[in-house]
Amino acid sequence: MIRSGRTIAAIATAVVPEEGSVGIVRLSGDKAYAIAKKIFIAPGKQQWESHKVLYGYIHSSKDSRIIDEALLILMLAPRSYTREDIVEFHCHGGIIVVQQVLQLCIKEGAILAEHGEFTLRAFLNGRIDLTQAESISEIVGAKSPLASQIAMAGIQGKLSNPIKNLRLDCLELLSEIESRIDFEEDLPPLSQVVILQKIQDFLHRVKKLLSTSKTGELLRSGLKIAILGRPNVGKSSLLNSWSRSNKAIVTDLPGTTRDIVESNLIIKNIPIKVLDTAGIRHTDNQIEKIGVQRTHLAANQADLILLTIDAQIGWTEEETEIYKKIKHLPIILIVNKIDLNVPDLSIIPSEIQEVIKISAIQNLGIDSIEEAILNFIYKKNLIAKNVDFTINQRQLEILIRVKIAFEDIIKTINNELPLDFITIDLRSAIKILGEITGDEVTESLLSKIFSTFCIGK
Ligand SMILES: Nc1nc2c(c(=O)[nH]1)N(C=O)[C@@H](CNc1ccc(C(=O)N[C@@H](CCC(=O)O)C(=O)O)cc1)CN2
Ligand SMILES: Nc1nc2c(ncn2[C@@H]2O[C@H](COP(=O)(O)OP(=O)(O)OP(=O)(O)O)[C@@H](O)[C@H]2O)c(=O)[nH]1
Ligand SMILES: [K+]
Ligand SMILES: [Mg+2]
Secondary structure: OOOOOOOEEEEOOOOOOOOOOEEEEEEEOOOHHHHHHHHEEOOOOOOOOOOOEEEEEEEOOOOOOEEEEEEEEEEOOOOOOOOOOEEEEEEEOOOHHHHHHHHHHHHOOOEEOOOOHHHHHHHHOOOOOHHHHHHHHHHHHOOOHHHHHHHHHHHOOOOHHHHHHHHHHHHHHHHHHHHHHHOOOOOOOOOHHHHHHHHHHHHHHHHHHHOOHHHHHHHHHOEEEEEEOOOOOOHHHHHHHHHOOOOOOOOOOOOOOOOOEEEEEEEOOEEEEEEEOOOOOOOOOHHHHHHHHHHHHHHHHOOEEEEEEEOOOOOOHHHHHHHHHHOOOOEEEEEEOOOOOOOOOOOOOOOOOOEEEOEOOOOEOHHHHHHHHHHHHHHOOOOOOOOOOOOOHHHHHHHHHHHHHHHHHHHHHHOOOOHHHHHHHHHHHHHHHHHHHOOOOOHHHHHHHHOOOOOOO
16 A cells, blocks of 8 residues: 555546536656646646646647647645645546546656545655545545535544644653653652543543544434335325435325335435335235335334325324334324315324425425424434534544543542553553544554545545
8 A cells, every 4th residue: 555656646636528618637656747747738838847837739649649638737746635736637528538647657657646546645654644634535525514514524623633732741741751750759749639630631631632533423324214104104205205306106005115216315414314114014926025014124223214194094003003113213204185184193102202394296394394303302402503614433442442541541640649650641642633634653554544546645
């Protein structure tokens, strides 16, 4: 994975046939400039200077066939994304031209970049730390404006700064304690109370960082919501009306939906995956049977269930039977088809607190469903107010280990054990914190992290 010394090349923009008016191919490494000189002609008196745009043609050096009319940007080290020499060819979009330009670069001695290799180099060359690199990957994959804003804060160091500061404060305390151990007679004593206060402050700071993880998780993975109910209550109609699509087949025949139909929505910055499912009933039809099994699987993987009933029919024995199987899950009751009938809601189970009346066909009540979902999210504390950064799963796991180390130190102090015991845990906390920023990191961990990035990033 770490192969500095070679010049890497990749297509940096999305590759979609006939789409995207401009496509970028970029090179990073010692040979970038020489390769660019070979395949790019800048007519007239244009100077090959760093950070100036050149206009010209990309051509195959072999048969001098012109591949594209393009712009070129040269960014010489260390003033570049990777801190190596970078060349960008801004070509016409679509896939053919950029693929040809990439091939040309390979022919001239570049190697294909691996996932995240440009950003890996930015990290290895010290331009950014590991949290900033992870934030760059996150801004690319952001599913909502808030997620993107949080990733941008991460790129600017909003996450790495508190972690770096905490690590520095730990290092300072460690050296104070160690010097007491080494030169006990020459220094004023360090009271256990002072150490305790400092560790409690560190612990508080770790907990604050940890508290952002749920929000991060919600913004990244979103919420899975399954629409459940017996056949013909209008589950597929609800999915269609909600997602303003015709994704799911709707007919007046019970048992229409056989397989899960998914739709991805964003509600107030939160990604929501809505699953339409096969209506639950006993059936001898082999296909429908499998559909119903899939409904049960989907229900158990969902964060929230929209149990849907028909206003004309109300709550029946069948609903009671379905409810028994899902009552351990968070449920919102949806009463559909209120355009046809005023429903009798007197017999629904009292445990069901949220009841929303809608008409899928007339697009009525969808906003109330969204409001109820947001309430569910706030009630469960899945999203924090005024978040300015969040930690990811990797950082969460590391911070939990740091928290344990601090808690162990507090126990050590309370048990009045010798200072040596404190330094062991403190040193371990420092090392673990270094795994977040990348100050303490193995090559295999780096491969793991950067392999999830997109190519050309
Ligand atoms: N064309 C293009 N657009 C792009 C990128 C890119 O690589 N190419 N980026 C890629 O993700 C993002 C911008 N991020 C960047 C971050 C740092 C540097 C950079 O050259 N930094 C140097 C020099 C700064 C300076 O000249 O003052 C540095 O920090 O040392 C460039 C782009 C988004 N847009
Ligand atoms: N009047 C009225 N009819 C509706 C409404 N929602 C759905 N329907 C009708 O109810 C019938 C069944 O709708 P679907 O959306 O297929 O019901 P489903 O729950 O997905 O049914 P299965 O997939 O078979 O389980 C169709 O004829 C719809 O047009 C509504 O809000 N008002
Ligand atoms: K149906
Ligand atoms: Mg259906």
